[in-house]
Structures are given as C-alpha cells and as structure tokens.
Amino acid sequence: MESAVEMIKVWFRFVPREGWFPQDTEGLWAGRLSPDTARVQNVPFLQDGVAEGDVVRFETDSRGLHWAVGRVSASGNCTIRVVPDPCGPLGRSPQAVHQLLARFGIAGEVFSEDFPMVAFNAPFGGDFHGIKALLIQGEEEGWWHYEVSCATDEWWNA
Known part of the structure; x- marks a missing residue:
C-alpha cells in the first residue's frame, strides 16, 4: 500500500x-x-x-x-504566464486563453478575476515549438502578453 x-x-x-x-x-x-x-x-x-x-x-x-x-x-517542465489583452479579441477572458492552448494538452491556473493572468505548465516532452509559435502569434495579433519564467534548453532550442 x-x-x-x-x-x-x-x-x-x-x-x-x-x-x-x-x-x-x-x-x-x-x-x-x-x-x-x-x-x-x-x-x-x-x-x-x-x-x-x-x-x-x-x-x-x-x-x-x-x-x-x-x-x-529540474523537472524539465517550463512555466509560462499569459495575460489576455483586455483591448484584444480575447478581452479579459482566461477561458479563451485556456481554449487556445488546450490543443497542446497544457493546463494553467488563473491568478484572480481582477487580474486574469494564467500560469501554465508546459510539460517536458511537450510540443515546445508549437506552443512558442502560438504564444508569439498571440502576442503579435494582440491576444495577450506572455513571459517565460522558467525554461529548459529544450524550450529555448525548439
């Protein structure tokens, strides 16, 4: 047991x-x-x-x-924080952020209703290239702002 x-x-x-x-x-x-x-x-x-x-x-x-x-x-996991742009197409919706990143099988937690930042765990072995591409696209298209607060060589080289 x-x-x-x-x-x-x-x-x-x-x-x-x-x-x-x-x-x-x-x-x-x-x-x-x-x-x-x-x-x-x-x-x-x-x-x-x-x-x-x-x-x-x-x-x-x-x-x-x-x-x-x-x-x-280190676990090999990466920490990513995403804040939806209130003036962008997602508004202040952390749910919309979750939906866009869900295809990568990553989950996140929302900081608060007042500040809808979502902290995501990108797991070791995940599609780091795809996640990075979507994060960059989202920032360029005004969906969100993001930061990577803990990353691995695999993340940076993807």
Whole structure:
C-alpha cells in the first residue's frame, strides 16, 4: 500500500519587479520528499526559475514555515504566464486563453478575476515549438502578453 505524500507549502522570497505585484513572497504547494526537500505541485504566478515538478530544498523557520533555499533538480517542465489583452479579441477572458492552448494538452491556473493572468505548465516532452509559435502569434495579433519564467534548453532550442 502506498503512503500518502505530505503536502506542504514551500515559500519563495524574491525582489518585487517594478510595475508588477508588490508581493515579495509566494507559497507553492509541494509534496515532501525528505525532511528538507519537496517536489513543487503547482505553477508559480510570481516566482521565476522554478516549474511544477521541480525538487527544491527548504529550511523550516521557528514558526514552521518552509522557505526554499535552492533547486535540487529540474523537472524539465517550463512555466509560462499569459495575460489576455483586455483591448484584444480575447478581452479579459482566461477561458479563451485556456481554449487556445488546450490543443497542446497544457493546463494553467488563473491568478484572480481582477487580474486574469494564467500560469501554465508546459510539460517536458511537450510540443515546445508549437506552443512558442502560438504564444508569439498571440502576442503579435494582440491576444495577450506572455513571459517565460522558467525554461529548459529544450524550450529555448525548439
């Protein structure tokens, strides 16, 4: 019988970007692997350099919060953030963004109703060339703005 993985929140600290959100931390759900490592289980909205499936090392503070101190191993997944252009053909619809990217079998999470940014996990072995082409097309045609916040050589070379 398999034992259940303990889910914990691993917190990341970063310097807020100018013109972006004022937060300087983000908590990501992770499955504990050892006393000081965990596998990230969701897509980051704010933290750069980490993707779903990555294994991170953390330290636990006196309040019991788990703070990331580095990445142990990369999953090969990539993190992409897409914000629909409210003046474009998709309006503010994160659902329309999802529909356009669904053909690649990728899923995303919406930041909030007020700010409909969608954070996507592009899985290792996915159609990175096709995803990149659609992201570029969408930006050129005014559908959205996007950024790649964690990528692999496979992504950049696709």
